Every structure is written in structure tokens, then in C-alpha cells.
Amino acid sequence: METELPTIFSAKRTSFVRTSVIREILKLTVENSNILSFAGGLPNPDLFPKDVFSSVMESVVRENISTAFQYGDSSGYEALRTQIAEKLTDVSWVSSRSITITHGSQQGLDILGKIFMDSDTNVLLEDPVYLGALQAFSPYHPNFFSVPMEPDGPNLYWLEEILSQNKIHVFYANPSYQNPSTYTWSLEKRIKIANLLDTKEIILIEDEAYRYLDFEGKVYPSVSSFRKRNDLTFVLGSFSKILSPGFRLGWVVVPDLYRNLFTAVKQGNDLNSNQFSQVVVSKLLKTMDFDVHLHSIQSFYKGQKESLVSLLGKYLPEVKFSLPEGGMFLWVEYPKGTSKELMEHCLKNGVAMVPGTEFSPASRSSSFFRMNFSFLTKDVMEIGVKRIADVYRDINT
């Protein structure tokens, strides 16, 4: 499954580049439509507000052509930055000037890796961790540390141990409906850890790409909103899960102190973010009833989650998972057999999910799989779960 990178003339950092099995699986499922995929993290296209898309595009071409089709500010389109500052962030010191629009929150991770990570930077990750962060950070070759996660956030004993024994410079965390575990930090842990990071003067990269995917419409305050050290906290957001990944837009809330540097790095990376998509998204936010739209996503995903939970209960009662409060995944432990073997047999039997090893900072083997429930219909999920159950029984008898 691994893509081998050949030995060729290249910079030293390329030996730390990580490929993504998820994207390989995604490719397989595109090429072979018989494979039912729980592997992706694709939002359900039925939730894209098509009618509004059409009328907004049309009005952008009619009214905003000289802005929308031109180069733009490296920090992003001012109107959109203002909307994000007003509606989609909760840190008290935010203004439109603190927002930089990026090509997905993934680009925010790359820029922050470039800004902060050297071979002598100590970076703390969650275990399991979002694979895209490993891909963004690894080429900069920092020293990775990791803290074991529990369903309500990092294990505090281990967190304090790690922070007392090492000078950690940066903590990358995904506190709400984490990808892959869907674990969500409790309010208590958010406050406690914000204080701890202040005391230890640690930079927090808080990835809030899933912030608005709570099944009940709850929105947790960000960890950053509890920090006193406003100069040491970055919050990443994304339109991919709440509007569409097709716009490839996210943002980073950047402290004043780092604003010029962040913008200069963004310029070197790709000058500015897609201006047309920025103007369209800004108009969409103005035009549509965003709360109603969010509610429809949240209740749809809640139904999808309930379907997968009940299918697993029916066909695979031996697997274990904790019930998520939101997000797009179940983080499922298959107690018997190795995940590599299970995955290979699943793919042969026409069903895909992502092995937990992919999300392990140390690439440790894992009995967990990430199962997506946002994309397949209930009927197709049932066929898929049956295929997994067949394979799992085969391997373990």
C-alpha cells in the first residue's frame, strides 16, 4: 500500500515526507467503483446548497468581476476576513486583520510548520493524530512527542509528565470531534490545558476544522479563547466541512506578533488564496441562512452516525468504539487480528476503511480503524458492514 519514494537527487527534508494511504485508497475507490468506502472524509454532496451556489456565482460574475477574477491581498479578501472574524471565531482579540485566508486549513498547517519547525523544535501531537498534520510538519523535521488521548481529551497525567520533562515549543491539537478519533475535549480539560500552556509558554496550533459538526448543534469554546497568552495561540478553521471542499478555503487566526511573517510566508507559498472562491464564499455567507444550513448538516450526520452504530451493533457486536458527540467518523477497535491483514482482506472483498496506524505519530501498529459515515447511504453502509463482518469472521476463525 505504501508509495515508495525513489532515491533521487533531492533536499534532505524529502526523506521525511509522508505519503497518505487515505489518498491512495481514495484513488482505488475512484478507479474501482465496486469498492464501498468508509475511508474518505468526504462531506455528503447532497448537503451542498446547490440553488444558492448557482445564484451567487451568477451574481459574482455580474457584479464582482474585477475583484473576483484578479490577484488579491495575500492575507485574503477583506469582506470574507471580516465575516470570519465576526461569525466564525471566538477569541476575544480577533479582528479581520488577525485572519489570513488559506487554501484549506491544511495550508495553514504547512505555513505554521515552515514558521516554527526546525530540527530543534519540540512538537507535541495528540495520539492518534490528524494525518494531514503529520504530512505538513514532517518535512520540516521537528522532534515529535505525543500524548495519549481519552474520549474527553488528552490524558492529563501524561500531558503534565511530558511538559515537565521536556521543553515543548508547539502543541498541535484538534480538540473538537478530532479526525480520526472524534474525541472532543471537555470544557474542564480545555480550561486546564489553556492554563498549563500559558504557564509553560507553549505555542498552541488549534485545529478547529470540525468545530461546527456537533450532532446537537453545540459549539465548544476554543482552547485558545481561555488563553491569556494571545501571542502564542493560532486557530485554524475551514469551509470544507460546512460549505464545500471544492472552494479549498480555510483560515488561520494569527496573533499580531506573527502577522507579517505569516503573510510573507503565504506570499512565497502561492501569492494569495483563490480570489474567485473567496468572493463566492463571502456572498454565500451573506445570502444563505447559515444557521439553518448548519443545522441540516448536523442532523443529517447525526442520522448517518446512528445508522452506522446500529449496523455495527447488528453485524459486528465484538468491535468497540465510544459514541462521538459530532464529526464524520467512528474510531473503531477490531480486537482480533492485525489491522494490516484486515485492511488487505477488506479491499479484496470490496470495502475500504483506514487503518489506525496511519494516525499514529510513531507509526505503531494499531487495532483501530477510522470509519467514515458521512458519505454512504444507509443501505450501502449495510452492504459494506456485512462485507467487513465476513472478512473479520474469516480471519478470526
Added chain:
Amino acid sequence: METELPTIFSAKRTSFVRTSVIREILKLTVENSNILSFAGGLPNPDLFPKDVFSSVMESVVRENISTAFQYGDSSGYEALRTQIAEKLTDVSWVSSRSITITHGSQQGLDILGKIFMDSDTNVLLEDPVYLGALQAFSPYHPNFFSVPMEPDGPNLYWLEEILSQNKIHVFYANPSYQNPSTYTWSLEKRIKIANLLDTKEIILIEDEAYRYLDFEGKVYPSVSSFRKRNDLTFVLGSFSKILSPGFRLGWVVVPDLYRNLFTAVKQGNDLNSNQFSQVVVSKLLKTMDFDVHLHSIQSFYKGQKESLVSLLGKYLPEVKFSLPEGGMFLWVEYPKGTSKELMEHCLKNGVAMVPGTEFSPASRSSSFFRMNFSFLTKDVMEIGVKRIADVYRDINT
């Protein structure tokens, strides 16, 4: 004019990050509409094919919603890659698999910097050089060398001297209508240098962002098309100048050997390029008569160039420049006074252009300015040139 980057906790590479005076000037001209700007590199919005834009957007939303608004392949949208391979490249070994779509050719430069450039990589640049390349490469901190440019390409004596005295790993060049100088390599130099690079086993990063902007519709064969070492040559292209910068799309022709690595780095940078814009651009290329469109851009810019040339002849006969064959700029020598002084006075007097120092690999002072002619109307250019002439006379009397 320089943006100071504060001394803050950050990776060592950030001390090599270069800010762009052009973007600062762009911001000034947006904030103060009294400043007439020859500084940008903005395509003229009148040349955007608005009517086709509208109908194509509408059809994408109607027909391609599940592709256009979803995540996509990290290498890019297959249909668009095929179109680029068939229509917009001239190296014999190209196929859709060799094309990776990037967020502007600028992102191609960043990815190639990440792949190739370490503190022990020797990188040869043109002098003057495209500023964006300096911004992309500098954080990776390679050793820069530079070859003096003549209107028909690199000075061959110096090129051979440099290559015989140093192990150059990578040559970054912009052979057609270069930004800023608009110099264009002759056919003879293209062939000669392709052979030289083969002999010395040097990787070529050939930036062809301006390839289709010849005033007479001529298209020069790429230097890469003359190379025998297909594994050592990358060609960058862009839709910014031929369709619109608003789509923020470019591409890189990547040799087989580097394909997996290039895609893995692209993934870490931002997962994939804006899928919606890719589908739109692909449909645009199918729908519109591209040759007619290119012809209208080429003849419009030719007229604009002639206007600026005649205005300079009338009001500033003492300045010097060579007549370009294409592109969007004149590279103008103001023989007396320093460019820093002239620029400051110009900005005070409501006119902007970019000082040559910005394009010097070694930041040497320069008596050249880059003057854009694509954006202002003839009447406004006349007011602008008069303002520059006033300032220039003031300083030099």
C-alpha cells in the same frame, strides 16, 4: 517601504523569508486610489471572457456538482491535466500523468524549492530574476548564483564560467518575456543552453508563465523541449495571464522520476488544488475559442506597449529600454539618481513603479524600474508618465 519582521520565536529559515515591495505597493494603491500604478502585474480585466464565464459556471453547478465541490486528486483534475498535456506543453514525453495542477505557478516554485533546496544546494538564477522565485526559494536557504542577462538570454560567457567553476544543481529560468525584464531567449540560446544543462546534469526549473504573451502570436519552443535529460527538467505554466488570476491555477510538468515525491509534497502543502476552479477552467477551455481569445490578449497588450513606449519617448526621452517581443512590462533604465529616491518621490507624487533592486538576486541597487503597461488606459498612462517626468526632472536639476 520594507516590512520589518520582528524577532520572535521561529524556525531558523524564517530569517531568510523575503517580503515583497510589489505587494506593499499594491496595497498602497488599493488604499489610495490617487496613485496611478505601473507597479502591478495585473492582467487587464476587460480581457476576461465574462460571457463564457457566466455560462460555464452555471453549467458546472448544474452538471458537475459532485466533482466540482468535492475534494479531488492531489495531482489535479484529470480532464484538465489532459487538456494541458495536449494543448499547453511542448515537451515530447508529456502525458496527463506528468502534469500536477498547482495553486498558481508560484506554488510550483515553492514545491520545487522544498524538494530540491537545502543549504548545500547551488541554485543559479537569472539577474534580474522573478521576485516570486526569490520569495519561494529563500526560506529553503540554498546558495544562490546568478548569471547576467541580455535581451536575447543569459550571457553565455558568464554562464559557462559559472558552470565550469561551480557544481550548479538547479537553474531557475524564465526564458519567455521574463518578469521583470521581458527579455526572451533566442532559439539559438535555448538549444545551446539545453545542451549545456544536459552535459552538466543540471536540473532546469523553466518558468513559462508568460509563454503565450508574444505580441505577434509567436510561441517559442521551451528550453526543456531541447533537453535529452527528460528526468532533469520541470516546466511551469499558469492560467493567470491567459484566463484569469482569480482561478489561482497553474501547473508543473514533472518528470516520471519525481512524480510521487512531487504529489506527496503537494498533499502536505494543501491536499489538492481548488477543484471547483479546475472544473470551470477545464470547461472554459472546451467551450471557448482559445486561439481567438489569446489573439485578443496579444494584440491588446501590443497596443498598450506601443502607447507606453511612445509616451516615454515624448516625456522621458532620456530613459532607456529594449523593445520587448511580448509580456506585460517595460524594463526601463533611469540613468540619473538612485532608484530608491526616485521611487519615494514618485509615490509622493501619486505614481508607482517597482524599483529594480527588488529583482536583484543580491539586492544590489539598480537604476532600472519595472513598468507595467497591461492595466492602465492610455490616457491614465499619459498622466502617470508626466508625473514620473516631473519627479525625475526635479531630482535631476
